[in-house]
Amino acid sequence: MSLTHTEVTAELEPCGAEGHPDCGIRDVLDRIGDTWSVLVVVELASGPRRFSELQRAIDGVSQRMLTLTLRRLERDGLLSRSVHPSIPPQVTYTLTGPGRSLTHLVKALADWSLAHRPLIADARAAYDAAHPAHTIR
Amino acid sequence: MSLTHTEVTAELEPCGAEGHPDCGIRDVLDRIGDTWSVLVVVELASGPRRFSELQRAIDGVSQRMLTLTLRRLERDGLLSRSVHPSIPPQVTYTLTGPGRSLTHLVKALADWSLAHRPLIADARAAYDAAHPAHTIR
DNA sequence: CAGTATCCCGCTTGATACTG
């Protein structure tokens, strides 16, 4: 059942060109391509979290960026925000249906990355060795 | 065989946190999360292309950004650059094995986007209606 | 606790001009 040595390239419609329909790729990337969105999704994949829990779980995120990221994901309907009125206030974030479906995509991203990381590292090392002091990087 | 109404969230290891291993998600996004890389990959998915063909196919890309994008993808071993010495010069770009495997990921991105675009559009409209003149957007 | 409000910096991108 192996497809080794056959053409396994996915059939992708051309897009981004003038006459072609928008394939939607830029759409997703505009949504999750930023620094923090995926990390929030990953964290929420294992269950609802409070604001402070997210901030502790996601290393390096600032209060400002966590707020902005959560707002954007909420606006797109990928997570829901529920306020439990109390003192101090308590706010919980939960992935919605669409948000949970995103976790599969993120899983695919992570899998691909882990599978190809060594190869890419080697390729980089080779390139950098062959092109000393080049402008790229 | 349907899994409807069950938990279909992908099991994702927490990552980005302190004690946790790097799940690699940021890695992929740093590689293809930029404005032009995926579009180049999509275009090359249907076969080798010359520099000028890519520039015509990808609407809006500048000479500078196309060069930078191609160099980065080449450095990571996702495409190969072959120069046919002639006047005028002729340079062809081709996806490598790892590069072709990327097309599957990109396909998944496009599929997810197309499937959820209407829902997300509705969610946005609803949010914007409920939060008039908010800072987000 | 869970934000909002400012200020500011750097990196990515864009525009333009030049070349083997």
Place this chain on the structure above:
DNA sequence: CAGTATCAAGCGGGATACTG
């Protein structure tokens, strides 16, 4: 044709301070 070089702009993101 396929680049490189240079300059300028815009936006994402960080640091800090303040509040219901």
